[in-house]
Amino acid sequence: MDIRYLKGVGEKNAHYLNLLGIKTVEDAIYYFPRDYEDRQSIKKIKDLKDGEIATLIVEVALINGTKKTQSGKRLTSVVFKDDTGYITGIWFNQPYMKKTFKVGEKVLLYGKINRRYAELQIVDPKYEKNYQESLEVGENILPLYPLNKYMTQKNLRKIIKNALDKKEDVVQEILPQKLLRDYKLLDIYTAIENIHFPESKYMLDKSIYRLKFEELFILQLGLQYFKKSISSDLTAYPIQLSDKLKDLKEALPFELTNAQSRAVREILLDMKKNKPMNRLVQGDVGSGKTVIAAIAMFNCAMAGYQAAMLAPTEILAEQHYHSVKSLLDRFGLNIELITGSTSKKQKEKILEALLNGEIDIIIGTHALLQENVEFKNLALVVTDEQHRFGVRQRSSLISKGHNPHVLVMTATPIPRTLALFLYGDMDISIINELPKGRQKIDTYFVRSTMRERVYNFIKKEVEEGKQAYIVCPLVEESEKIEAISAEEAYEYLVNNIFNGNTNMAAILHGKMSNEEKEFIMQNYKDGKIKVLVSTTVVEVGVNVPNATVMVVENAERFGLAQLHQLRGRVGRGNLKSYCILISDATNKESIERLNIMTKTNDGFVISEKDLELRGTGELFGLRQHGLPDLKIADILKDIEILKTTKDLAKKIIEENIIDNEEFIPLKNKINFLFKEKIDTATFN
Numbered sequence: 304m305d306i307r308y309l310k311g312v313g314e315k316n317a318h319y320l321n322l323l324g325i326k327t328v329e330d331a332i333y334y335f336p337r338d339y340e341d342r343q344s345i346k347k348i349k350d351l352k353d354g355e356i357a358t359l360i361v362e363v364a365l366i367n368g369t370k371k372t373q374s375g376k377r378l379t380s381v382v383f384k385d386d387t388g389y390i391t392g393i394w395f396n397q398p399y400m401k402k403t404f405k406v407g408e409k410v411l412l413y414g415k416i417n418r419r420y421a422e423l424q425i426v427d428p429k430y431e432k433n434y435q436e437s438l439e440v441g442e443n444i445l446p447l448y449p450l451n452k453y454m455t456q457k458n459l460r461k462i463i464k465n466a467l468d469k470k471e472d473v474v475q476e477i478l479p480q481k482l483l484r485d486y487k488l489l490d491i492y493t494a495i496e497n498i499h500f501p502e503s504k505y506m507l508d509k510s511i512y513r514l515k516f517e518e519l520f521i522l523q524l525g526l527q528y529f530k531k532s533i534s535s536d537l538t539a540y541p542i543q544l545s546d547k548l549k550d551l552k553e554a555l556p557f558e559l560t561n562a563q564s565r566a567v568r569e570i571l572l573d574m575k576k577n578k579p580m581n582r583l584v585q586g587d588v589g590s591g592k593t594v595i596a597a598i599a600m601f602n603c604a605m606a607g608y609q610a611a612m613l614a615p616t617e618i619l620a621e622q623h624y625h626s627v628k629s630l631l632d633r634f635g636l637n638i639e640l641i642t643g644s645t646s647k648k649q650k651e652k653i654l655e656a657l658l659n660g661e662i663d664i665i666i667g668t669h670a671l672l673q674e675n676v677e678f679k680n681l682a683l684v685v686t687d688e689q690h691r692f693g694v695r696q697r698s699s700l701i702s703k704g705h706n707p708h709v710l711v712m713t714a715t716p717i718p719r720t721l722a723l724f725l726y727g728d729m730d731i732s733i734i735n736e737l738p739k740g741r742q743k744i745d746t747y748f749v750r751s752t753m754r755e756r757v758y759n760f761i762k763k764e765v766e767e768g769k770q771a772y773i774v775c776p777l778v779e780e781s782e783k784i785e786a787i788s789a790e791e792a793y794e795y796l797v798n799n800i801f802n803g804n805t806n807m808a809a810i811l812h813g814k815m816s817n818e819e820k821e822f823i824m825q826n827y828k829d830g831k832i833k834v835l836v837s838t839t840v841v842e843v844g845v846n847v848p849n850a851t852v853m854v855v856e857n858a859e860r861f862g863l864a865q866l867h868q869l870r871g872r873v874g875r876g877n878l879k880s881y882c883i884l885i886s887d888a889t890n891k892e893s894i895e896r897l898n899i900m901t902k903t904n905d906g907f908v909i910s911e912k913d914l915e916l917r918g919t920g921e922l923f924g925l926r927q928h929g930l931p932d933l934k935i936a937d938i939l940k941d942i943e944i945l946k947t948t949k950d951l952a953k954k955i956i957e958e959n960i961i962d963n964e965e966f967i968p969l970k971n972k973i974n975f976l977f978k979e980k981i982d983t984a985t986f987n
């Protein structure tokens with residue numbers, strides 16, 4: 304039902320409600336409060352604590368009036384009392400407040416308590432004079448909604464109250480009765496009534512629990528249902544273990560770590576099945592994921608099928624191409640590279656060879672996704688760094704094969720809970736071990752006054768035959784004074800540290816042509832260039848084991864996950880490595896972030912901190928993964944509910960309980976919510 308036709312709304316309000324995203328009565332019902340005013344527990348002045356939000360019943364003792372503060376604001380203060388003490392109410396730029404109260408009058412105040420020196424204050428409190436009445440009608444806990452400037456709490460509360468009268472018409476109970484009983488959940492009507500206008504704190508908590516439960520349960524059920532539907536209905540090429548695998552293992556320049564071997568085993572077993580593999584390999588920076596992909600592609604090629612690997616940048620595609628080629632060198636496979644800079648002629652040759660099956664393994668960037676790229680028998684798709692590709696992009700490569708096996712590699716360390724959530728439909732191999740001989744990367748956070756010493760340290764390492772990176776943020780003209788640009792860092796390094804010798808260092812930035820970038824990267828990899836000064840193009844995946852120093856300029860401008868990625872460019876061999884974060888940041892949060900970097904090298908710990916600091920929303924757009932957004936649950940905080948609902952969802956799907964009649968509404972809901980994911984997976 305359109306919100307316009309709800310009692311008490313009308314055209315004008317409807318327009319304002321639309322701006323808040325409320326278009327229907329159902330939207331209004333599901334427009335949850337962001338917070339509540341808890342007027343239930345009335346406090347005495349003597350019991351108030353600094354910083355708490357409290358409700359008081361007090362008498363007006365003295366009206367102080369208005370004065371100007373040092374910063375030019377007008378401050379109005381009124382003193383209130385109860386039988387245990389005095390408190391001053393403070394309002395900024397609301398001089399009319401002094402006329403609002405009369406000495407001796409009783410009021411209810413609600414607001415934040417501040418203890419300033421000896422004085423107790425309540426800042427910008429809400430007040431109510433006829434509080435007796437409101438306390439009696441059970442409005443002790445009032446909802447606070449996210450608003451815009453056109454809508455007041457009072458107005459919105461009234462509208463939502465009216466919407467709730469229609470709840471039976473627009474909301475359906477989709478959870479089966481038995482489930483409600485087993486998990487002690489409120490029915491949906493009681494829950495939505497109480498999330499807006501709670502009878503008590505207890506009922507509010509129960510309502511929140513019920514709604515979070517439903518949301519996470521639907522999500523888990525959808526993911527599991529989706530996983531089962533692809534794995535049971537689709538048939539893939541089963542790929543037997545090649546008897547050459549042993550030879551390959553022996554030919555590798557190193558011994559696989561236990562974690563790598565485990566991942567390889569899991570992958571090879573998946574690929575043996577005639578159901579498509581759908582596996583995520585998650586390993587911290589430098590943990591050695593490339594070789595795992597190479598082995599999987601090797602096994603696929605040896606069985607006579609084609610494999611493709613998709614990389615997010617040209618530099619990375621190029622690097623994977625060289626690594627895979629050198630790892631598989633002696634087995635006579637045809638391995639090719641395709642990127643945006645592949646010449647037209649070369650591209651045509653590759654396209655033809657792909658189609659007639661002459662190419663066994665192809666590695667490329669987005670160029671691989673183009674329509675004219677066709678395969679003879681693509682059986683394995685590897686994607687690197689899945690966050691850079693949308694669901695649709697990935698599936699466009701997948702659709703070039705006949706239900707190919709899918710392997711996704713990511714170095715973004717995702718806290719386990721989040722992985723559980725985002726990849727509920729994937730199997731996960733975790734590489735929780737670094738290759739032997741790796742040393743801890745020492746990380747320092749220093750001020751820019753130390754720059755000369757830091758750059759001299761680079762010089763010392765270079766003199767010992769090692770290499771270094773200096774990464775600078777992208778700088779706009781207007782920010783010149785605050786931040787050092789890659790050009791400036793380069794000039795400083797060459798002129799002040801290397802006595803004008805330009806052979807030692809090179810600059811790399813996003814605006815260069817791909818050929819130029821590639822040329823510089825290659826020279827750096829070959830050790831001809833000793834110091835690479837760059838913007839963040841080196842961020843993901845670049846592998847130069849001889850590099851031992853990573854200097855990050857204006858480090859406060861980078862997020863934690865990004866800093867961790869950058870640091871992961873060093874310490875990739877057996878050489879002792881260092882990461883130096885240069886920053887003059889003064890704000891608390893930036894300093895906290897940089898300090899975290901100095902304390903831990905563990906990507907999982909860092910990503911948890913990152914999520915704490917930035918929230919999940921920013922890091923992962925759920926929509927990008929084809930998942931419905933969450934309205935009320937928080938995947939980091941609601942881990943317990945997540946686990947409970949995951950187990951329950953698994954049971955329901957595995958035992959086919961989902962097909963029972965009482966699950967029909969739920970099934971319809973997941974079909975609707977997961978439409979995009981299901982569509983892209985079945986390649987309509």
Ligand SMILES: Nc1ncnc2c1ncn2[C@@H]1O[C@H](COP(=O)(O)OP(=O)(O)OP(=O)(O)O)[C@@H](O)[C@H]1O
Pocket residue numbers: 557558559560563586587588589590591592593594713714738739843844845846848871875
């Ligand atoms: N088991 C191993 N023993 C020794 N060295 C290894 C082992 N596995 C991989 N390496 C080497 O470690 C380096 C890093 O490997 P790789 O580039 O595959 O890392 P990655 O997991 O892709 O990391 P990132 O996500 O940071 O790109 C490479 O030089 C690789 O040759």
